[in-house]
Amino acid sequence: MQLEIKNLQASYGKIKALHGIDFSIDRGEIVCIIGANGAGKSTTLRAISRLLPADSGSVMNFEGKNLLQYQPDKVVSELGISHVPEGRRLFGNLTVMENLKLATFARKDKDSIAKDTEQVFSIFPRLKERISQMAGTLSGGEQQMLAVGRAYMSGRKLMLLDEPSMGLAPLLMLSMFEALKGINREGTTILLVEQNARLALKFASRAYVLENGHMALEGPSEDLLHNPEVKKAYLGG
Amino acid sequence: MDLFLQNIVNALQWGSFYALIALGYSMVYSILMLFNFAHGDIFMVGAYIGFGVATALLGFVAMTGIPLPGWLILILTIIITMFITSFVGIFIERVGYRPLREAPRASAAITGLMIGIILETGNLAILGARRLSFPQLIESTTYQFGGVYVTNKKILIVGVSLTLMFLLHRFIQKSKWGMAMRAMSFDFEAVPLMGISINRIAPLTFAIGSALAAAAGILYGLAYPVLDPYMGILLGWKAFVAAILGGRGSILGAALAGFMLGFIEIFAAWIFPSTLRDVIAYSIILLILTFRPHGFFGKAHSTQLRL
Ligand SMILES: Nc1ncnc2c1ncn2[C@@H]1O[C@H](COP(=O)(O)OP(=O)(O)OP(=O)(O)O)[C@@H](O)[C@H]1O
Numbered sequence: 001m002q003l004e005i006k007n008l009q010a011s012y013g014k015i016k017a018l019h020g021i022d023f024s025i026d027r028g029e030i031v032c033i034i035g036a037n038g039a040g041k042s043t044t045l046r047a048i049s050r051l052l053p054a055d056s057g058s059v060m061n062f063e064g065k066n067l068l069q070y071q072p073d074k075v076v077s078e079l080g081i082s083h084v085p086e087g088r089r090l091f092g093n094l095t096v097m098e099n100l101k102l103a104t105f106a107r108k109d110k111d112s113i114a115k116d117t118e119q120v121f122s123i124f125p126r127l128k129e130r131i132s133q134m135a136g137t138l139s140g141g142e143q144q145m146l147a148v149g150r151a152y153m154s155g156r157k158l159m160l161l162d163e164p165s166m167g168l169a170p171l172l173m174l175s176m177f178e179a180l181k182g183i184n185r186e187g188t189t190i191l192l193v194e195q196n197a198r199l200a201l202k203f204a205s206r207a208y209v210l211e212n213g214h215m216a217l218e219g220p221s222e223d224l225l226h227n228p229e230v231k232k233a234y235l236g237g
Numbered sequence: 238m239d240l241f242l243q244n245i246v247n248a249l250q251w252g253s254f255y256a257l258i259a260l261g262y263s264m265v266y267s268i269l270m271l272f273n274f275a276h277g278d279i280f281m282v283g284a285y286i287g288f289g290v291a292t293a294l295l296g297f298v299a300m301t302g303i304p305l306p307g308w309l310i311l312i313l314t315i316i317i318t319m320f321i322t323s324f325v326g327i328f329i330e331r332v333g334y335r336p337l338r339e340a341p342r343a344s345a346a347i348t349g350l351m352i353g354i355i356l357e358t359g360n361l362a363i364l365g366a367r368r369l370s371f372p373q374l375i376e377s378t379t380y381q382f383g384g385v386y387v388t389n390k391k392i393l394i395v396g397v398s399l400t401l402m403f404l405l406h407r408f409i410q411k412s413k414w415g416m417a418m419r420a421m422s423f424d425f426e427a428v429p430l431m432g433i434s435i436n437r438i439a440p441l442t443f444a445i446g447s448a449l450a451a452a453a454g455i456l457y458g459l460a461y462p463v464l465d466p467y468m469g470i471l472l473g474w475k476a477f478v479a480a481i482l483g484g485r486g487s488i489l490g491a492a493l494a495g496f497m498l499g500f501i502e503i504f505a506a507w508i509f510p511s512t513l514r515d516v517i518a519y520s521i522i523l524l525i526l527t528f529r530p531h532g533f534f535g536k537a538h539s540t541q542l543r544l
């Protein structure tokens with residue numbers, strides 16, 4: 001087990017958003033969490049990358065290390081967990097290249113950075129054409145590519161993806177998921193959070209269903225795709 | 238005409254102090270969304286540290302008999318003082334502001350005011366009320382261009398200021414640390430996701446701002462040698478005005494507005510009775526702000542570091 005989450009609870013002020021959820025991911029897997037608006041999907045990812053403190057009683061282990069002891073920047077730089085956040089959060093005042101470079105700020109393996117940059121450009125050739133364009137002026141699809149590219153540069157053991165399909169045209173959505181599959185084949189574990197349940201279930205091998213801060217269901221994606229409850233609630237009947 | 242040119246020269250010098258100090262306000266604001274109201278006092282502390290460093294260097298020269306030229310002592314004083322004062326900034330960030338990062342902005346604002354008071358009165362307690370006189374490290378020479386008089390000190394003050402601003406610009410645009418600062422001014426929260434600790438960028442920003450204020454302190458000491466624990470208050474407030482006028486968080490704006498403030502003050506004093514200088518100057522600035530409430534380079538709701 002690469003990532004093990006037990007009894008994860010998180011709150012915004014006095015309001016609990018996660019009421020003790022459990023899940024785990026093996027190395028090299030693609031796992032997704034689906035759920036409605038406000039179910040707590042983003043909160044889960046924010047807790048893993050330590051942007052949001054977990055409430056006491058939560059247990060989070062990554063490759064045998066206690067995640068709770070890591071600062072958010074160390075989660076990336078020391079554990080190799082990257083996070084493509086909701087809304088992409090690119091640095092719009094920096095160029096495409098600067099955004100990619102910034103993601104390597106804390107990396108010590110300077111030699112492989114150039115190679116990784118080339119790799120990002122071969123995954124997303126569109127980015128290479130826009131190397132010195134300000135990230136803020138990229139189209140929505142290009143921004144999503146840059147957000148993934150940036151995560152690829154920053155840490156590659158586990159990638160947390162928050163709705164990468166958001167705002168993409170269907171064709172682009174498919175090629176984005178193809179690209180993610182490629183990154184996964186290279187050895188990156190992927191935890192994906194999606195509202196687009198059908199797409200997510202086709203992409204991931206296993207899935208969890210999050211409802212109001214509780215894990216409601218889990219299982220192989222194939223099973224969930226045919227589960228009547230899931231069909232009714234998330235796949236439009 | 239000569240008098241006009243003379244005033245331009247004086248305004249450039251006077252504006253240099255404002256510009257250097259305003260940069261520190263602006264940088265910290267753009268990154269942490271807070272105004273460090275102790276910044277004017279860091280300028281004062283810098284002047285005193287500069288005094289100490291210069292005195293020590295002069296003592297060293299007297300003791301060893303190594304004939305260091307005055308200009309070299311001055312340059313060493315500036316470099317060493319900037320270095321030492323940067324740690325004052327780092328310390329203030331660590332002790333004063335970091336614990337209050339999640340606190341209401343008003344708490345952070347009064348923290349700055351309190352640190353300022355501590356620095357002023359602490360200085361008074363340690364060094365006493367006697368006024369120190371900043372050592373004049375270089376001999377004054379005056380050059381005459383037509384009817385305009387330019388001293389070597391004025392050239393030096395403006396030259397050093399512009400050089401520091403240029404270096405800052407390069408640093409922010411070209412270095413990876415500068416890049417991280419720009420990123421942080423755009424989206425504070427997303428910075429850790431890049432594996433970058435905010436607790437490294439914030440102190441760096443304070444360090445640079447403080448070092449620039451220290452340079453201003455020394456240059457000020459060259460032009461106006463009498464040091465006083467309260468010398469940073471009025472100058473600090475005026476530089477703060479420049480930082481706002483330039484557009485909150487705009488580096489270029491802060492520098493330009495600093496020089497503009499210098500021009501407005503000097504020309505107000507030239508045209509009107511000099512006792513009315515600040516009344517006129519700041520009424521003009523109030524008027525400018527009425528028409529440009531976000532300053533020259535500021536946009537509504539944007540704090541990103543711009544150059
Ligand atoms: N910053 C915040 N402050 C207060 N409450 C928040 C905050 N962010 C999220 N919440 C609340 O926490 C709950 C879970 O939110 P979260 O963003 O994790 O949902 P989500 O599953 O990602 O939804 P969506 O699909 O709309 O992105 C929601 O009820 C939301 O209102």
Ligand SMILES: [Mg+2]
Nearest residue numbers: 041042043086
């Ligand atoms: Mg969400």
